[in-house]
Amino acid sequence: MATIDEIIKQEVNPFDPVTFKTGNFWLADKQTTATVDSIHQDEINQIANVLRLVIRDQYTRTVLLEGDSGSGKSYLLGRLKRKLKPYAFFVYIDPWTDNQYIWRHTLREMVDSLMKKPAGKNDSQLSLWLKGLSAFRDRSMIKNILGERGLFIHNFKSTYPSGIYQAREFFGVLYALTKPDLYSLGCDWLRGENLAQDDFKALGVSKSIDSEDAARGIIGNFGRISASTKPILLCFDQVENAPTNASQKPELQPLFNVNTTLHNQYLKNFIVIISIVKDKWHICKRHLEQSDLARIEKQISLKxxxxxxxxxxxxxxxxxxxxxxxxxxxxxxxxxxxxxxxxxxxxxxxxxxxxxxxxxxxxxxxxxxxxxxxxDVATFKLIWLKEFQKTQQKVERIRQFSSVDLTQMLQQAMNALQINTDPHLLNHAKYSSYSFSYQHPDKTERLGIFWNEEPNMTSFNAAMNACEKDLKKNCCDTLTLIRAEKLGQAKNKGYKLFKKLFNGSPHRHLTPHLDSIHYLRTYQLLVNSAGAGELVIHQQTLDLPTLEKLIRDSHVLQNCPLLQDLGLVSKPIIKPDPDLEKIKDFLFNLVKTQFMIGRQKLVDLTMQDFSHIDESQINQQIQTLCQENQITLIPPDAKPQDQSVCWKPPTKNNTSP
Structure with a gap:
């Protein structure tokens, strides 16, 4: 038995800022902390009432959720999802990176969220949505639906005879979603992936969703055939991170164009929630069209x-x-x-x-x-580790992101490292957003990056032609192609041009690995949180310049392989055991931020984050930190379960880094 003061000395701070980091509420299906139901209950009830109206008449409605930084917007969205998930499909939409791609970004994010399985369900939201369609529920059609593709398409076209964009291809892809061997391909097509020709053939489609009009049409299809299913809740979160205009203010007009289109085209069964910091909203709304503002049925301000x-x-x-x-x-x-x-x-x-x-x-x-x-650095390293681990769990492949998104992730990370970048290197309507130039601090040449992960070989050939054309115009001194996807075969025109251009003299090709994407995506999520006023250390809300400085001071991007290959961070001369180094760093930072913690509690928390490591390895690193005079054990001669671990601040005679 222990008194409360003995427990306090052994436990972590229950208000630790690492635990209040918020973001994509899709990652918070389980309620990890107790809630105070009265907080924002009125706001939740208002949104629930909007949902009831949509369920009743299927008309799309929009809610604007505003609140001061730290008022609990993201936390409210998490509670809302847990409460309303039996009654709606939930879609989380990250900030978009380019206004020219907002419809394609929205479609990709929508399909990504619908591919998630709700807690306690064996099927994804997308499968549940499909099974909820009236055509699918018609028992007289079940045999045909699960059988021949042509009959499936015929029955769906009979049920929805007009207003469906690319009806035959769209319904053909819905058929693919009912087949386990085609489900992933069908999802990739709906996400807007530019698939290989063999994949197009397997799905029975001729091309990808490769334009804003096409993406708008596919989203419209979801709305037009969804009247018999649960509503789809589209949550545009952290929209203050939208691309900026000439005045360096977030440009929200493209988002409100999307919202107005959902209303004007009578797309049914959507609820749009737009979440934004209050002061940013008051600035941005003055530049929006009044007709677009009129499409906001409910404006909720967190009290x-x-x-x-x-x-x-x-x-x-x-x-x-x-x-x-x-x-x-x-x-x-x-x-x-x-x-x-x-x-x-x-x-x-x-x-x-x-x-x-x-x-x-x-x-x-x-x-x-x-x-x-x-x-601040020790606390930030713990925040980084938590975010990095969540990213590792969520991001399973490079093509989970579009080439536009990957390009911006890399550009953001380079900016944090004080590498000056300039977007849109290639002079091509499509590929300019996949490229940028930069100035390496140790070189005088103008360097370029082109990141293209589209698997379609026809598209790859067009990309290589665009590179050749602009290189002839001296767009940069050295161009690096980043691509993990296949490069084609020796007989392909695109492959031949690739071998001619990117032979290392001077232009080169780098193959990124998934762990590099984990680094870049983790940083992008922190950038979004900083822009939304949600990144906090010791009661200080971090802005982007402060975040960038912490990135440099903490060296958390130092082990990103892609940044190493680009020569932007140095590779270690002698590689230590990466797991043991990470454990040692985690132990030290946790003790440094808690100041005092029970040794067994410290071991337990470390094993939660590094489940593949055994307890003896953790204790070995604790002893190493003691020998380096960075921590101390109290009482020194007690059994490990009776010891506390304390941080030893540097003194004149103790200058450990």
Whole structure:
């Protein structure tokens, strides 16, 4: 049995900023922390009422969700998904990277979300959506649906005789979704992938969804045939990260063009939620067309919480510690006090993030008996690791992203490393968005990047022709083609041109690996969070320049293979065991941010993040850190389960990095 103060010294800070990092609510199907139901309950009810209206009459409606930074928008979306998932299909749409691709981006993100399996279901949302269509549910057609493709298409065309874009090809792909061996290909076509010719043939289609008009048409198909299914909720989150206009303000008109089209074309059964920071919305809406603003049926502004709700937030975070304690503390707030809330928020209104941050600060001060120094880099490294691990779980292949998205990811990472980049290198309507130029700090030449992952060989030939044409015009001194997809065969025109151009003298080809995408995507997600005011360290909301500095100071991009191959970060001369190095770094950063933690708790948390490592290897790294005089064990001679691990701040005689 342990007292509450003994437990506090052994446990991590329940208000740790790493735990409040939010983002794509698709990754939060399971409720990992207790909630305070009264917080934003009115707003959730308002959105639920909009959903009821759509279920009743199938008319598309739009909700704008605004709130101050830290007011809990993303957290609300997660709660909304958990509450309403029996009644709607949920789609999360990341910020788009290029206004010329917004329809294609929306379609790709929509299909990606529909491919996810809801908690407790064996089928994806897309399969459940398909089975919910009236044509599919017609029992007299089941035998035909599961049999011959032509009859399937005929029956669907009979059920939906007009208004379907590329009806035969679209219904043919829906048929492919019913076949396990064709399901993935069908999804890739719907996502807008420019597939190989053999794949087109297998699906019975002639070409890809390769334009904004085509993407708009396919999204329209989902709306036109969805009246008999559950509504599709399209959540455009963090839209303040939209491409900027000449005034460096987010350009939201393309998004509202999409929204108005969904309304004007009478596409049924959609709910559009647009989530944005309040001050950015007030700036951007002045530049939007009034007719587009009129398409917002419900505007919801997240309110501040009151002190009773703030107190309840603290209690929910502290409860797991209190539950372990004997005897139980007199107050469910211990070691915090309600007076601290009253002093911090004399007006009685508070921001969710500020409440949690204050709780974390006071918790650590009680734990140590004094106000400790803070280390932004150590905290950031833990945030990075959590995001990186989530990205590894979610991103399973390079082509999960379009070439446009991959290009921007790389450009963002290079900007963080203070490599000046200039977008749209190639003078081609399509491939300019796949390319950019940059200036290496150690070279005088103008260098170029062209990232193309389209598997279609006809498209690859066109891409090589575009490269040859612009290289003849001296678009850059050296062009690097980044491509993991196949390059074709010796007989292909595109392959021959590739071998001629990218032979290493001076232009070259690099093959990216999936781990590079994990680095680039993790950074992009943090950029989006910073732009939305959701990236916080020690109660400080990080802007993009601060994030970029932390990226450089923490060296988290140092091990990205693609950046190493480009010569933008240095490769280690002697490669240490990467797993042991990561464990050692994690242990040190966790102790550094918690200041004091039970040794067994430290081991348990490390094994959660590095499940393939055994306990003896973790203890070995703890001993190494002790020998390096970076941490200390208290009491030194006690059994490991009775020890605490403490950080040893550097002194004049202890200057460990």
């Amino acid at each position: 501040s919480i009151n002190l009773e709700q703030a107190e309840a937030l603290w209690i929910t975070r502290l409860y797991p510690l209190h539950d372990q304690a004997t005897p139980k503390p007199d107050s469910p707030l211990y070691p915090l006090q309600k007076q601290a809330l009253e002093q911090k928020f004399p007006g009685g209104k508070a921001n969710v993030r500020t409440v949690l941050g204050l709780g974390g600060q006071l918790f650590i001060e009680h734990k140590l008996g004094h106000k400790p120094p803070i280390d």
